[in-house]
Amino acid sequence: MRRFGRIIVATLAVVGLLFITGIGLAIWGAFALHDKVEPALPKRMVLGLDLENEFKDAPSSDPFAAFSGNEVYVLRKVVESIDRAAKDDHVVGLYATIGHTKMGMARAQEVRDAVARFRASGKPAVMFAETLGEFGNGTVEYYLASAFGQVWLQPSGDVGLTGFMAETPFLRGTLDMLGIQPQFAGRKEYKTAIETFTEKKFTPANAETLNGLLDAWSTQAVAGIAEGRKLPAEKVRALYGKGPFLATEALSAGLVDKLGYHDEAWAAAAGDGPKPKHMDVAEYGAHAPKGNGTKVALITGEGAIQRGESSSPLGGEDGFGSETVAQALRDAVDNADVKAILFRVDSPGGSYVASDTIWHEVRRARAAGKPVVVSMGNLAASGGYFVAMGADRIVAQPGTITGSIGVFTGKMVLADFWPKLGVSWDEVHRGDNAPMWSSNRPFSPEAWERVNVMLDRIYADFTTKAADGRKMAVDKLEPMARGRVWSGAEAKSMGLVDALGGYDVAQAQLRDVLKLAPDAALDLVAFPEPKKPWEVLAKMMSSGGGGMAEETRALARMARVLAPVAERLEAMDPKAGVMRLPVVPSAQ
Secondary structure (H helix, E strand, C coil): CHHHHHHHHHHHHHHHHHHHHHHHHHHHHHHHHHHHCCCCCCCCEEEEEECCCEEECCCCCCCCHHHCCCCEEEHHHHHHHHHHHHHCCCEEEEEEEECCCCCCHHHHHHHHHHHHHHHHCCCCEEEEECCECCCCCCHHHHHHHCCCCEEEECCCCEECCCCCCCCCCCCHHHHHHHCCEEEEEEECCCCCCCHHHHCCCCCHHHHHHHHHHHHHHHHHHHHHHHHHHCCCHHHHHHHCCCCCEEHHHHHHHCCCCEECCHHHHHHHHHCCCCCCEEEEHHHHHCCCCCCCCEEEEEEEEECCEECCCCCCCCCCCCCEEHHHHHHHHHHHHHCCCCCEEEEEEEECCECHHHHHHHHHHHHHHHHCCCCEEEEEEEEEECHHHHCCCCCCEEEECCCCEEECCCEEEEEEECCCCHHHHCCCCCCCCCCCCCCCCCCCCCCCHHHHHHHHHHHHHHHHHHHHHHHHHCCCCHHHHHHHCCCCEEEHHHHHHHCCCCEECCHHHHHHHHHHHCCCCCCCCEEEEECCCCCCHHHHHHHHHHCCCCHHHHHHHHHHHHHHHHHHHHHHHHHCCHHHHCCCCCCCCCCC
16 A cells, blocks of 8 residues: 555656646747847837736746736836836837735836936826726725826726825734733844734824824825826825725816726827827837946846845745845946945845844955945845945835844743643753743843843844944944835934935946946846846756655645636636625735
């Protein structure tokens, strides 16, 4: 019987391996053919932009990402394509669609700025929305739409300009019921992430931080909408937060220009004359000429910061690994052709040690004569600010969440929880503090003292390095630290960042530190060089010691890849056509 089971497992493993190999060959063939046969661009085209797609700062290293069914834009490529299209005589307009966007405030501002530059070329920019909210918030969506010269809304749609909201679940009551004791400490009072476990409502410091951030975003949204729609700021302030507005109400208030459907909006974007082709911004970007000019290493850190590599083959989502990013910085330093580094950071923070590793490599690059400019995305907080603060220049969007100079740690104590389940524990140890990180007992007074010593040291190191990087005294920096987050606009006014804007402003800062002409060409080259899908698959299949476990993980990954396909098949079933109640909208 065991032999029969082993035969079945081995057969499944071989089938899985052959399937993965076939996928790898198919990917290799598709990319090889793509490299050889690139269709020419149309003579007359309208650039298409789907703002419901996901935006990321770097392409995924997952070779199966293309099979997930999720459309993903690389933000920098989108911005570059829009800027190139503004000067391309073959591009006669920009046509975007939106409904529910996955963007944060800073990424929305990056796209808005690119659209504004496109409109400045004199070409039309048309936005079509079936709805801007539909029982959801819709504020970021409308903020994006307002950058376009003409906004179309489907008659059945609405404009959900309801404003911004932040809400947080507090689990302290649940933990008390379960007999779980949260034992955490932070530096300092604004380091409030732990409060979801330790409190039952916002503390004054937490409420102050969130209100400040919402005030900043609201001010930016009102100003942007007023400018984009050419409406008095007072009128926009009166409308802000009063949505959702029915289509006719939005039209009457001047929030949209036309009520109609997709084909009518497209006709407006196409204009008169020969009918143009619709070309998606990603496809247009694939035809971009090869870079030229001063070579700049582009290094991206996106997600939670952790020690080790940013990602592993077929291991899921890309991360922000200190080993990968530090090596990229070292490679850029060692490359004689690289004259500077553009470091894109979009991270809520993470490991202190990993952040410090990357901070050191940023400083090492500067010492080697390679200037470093940081461009911040949606957020660069805590460890995300730590890795940035040693750069020559820091650029953030007005809506970037930044700062959070602080630290916390702790554990959940389950000593009173296990008896409720009839579970008992026993242990033996050597060393007074050997059990200090066990969840089965509280910190002893001696262990708690060591925890606080560690937190004090980390906070002192963080603030000292931040003050040094920003060229200010520690006592001047201290009020801006204490774990508090700021909008990018506030951070700029306090000296935590140098300039406001996106990739275009960051590149202007690079030209400045390199003493180049304002219009000098820059050749941005990704470090590390992205691996081709077949290279990742080849490494996975040739790596020794993986055995059956590796093949099992590969099969599990394939199951996740096929899940969206199964969802689509299910959606084709007639039962899936029922009307559904709207879900509770998440806060923007």
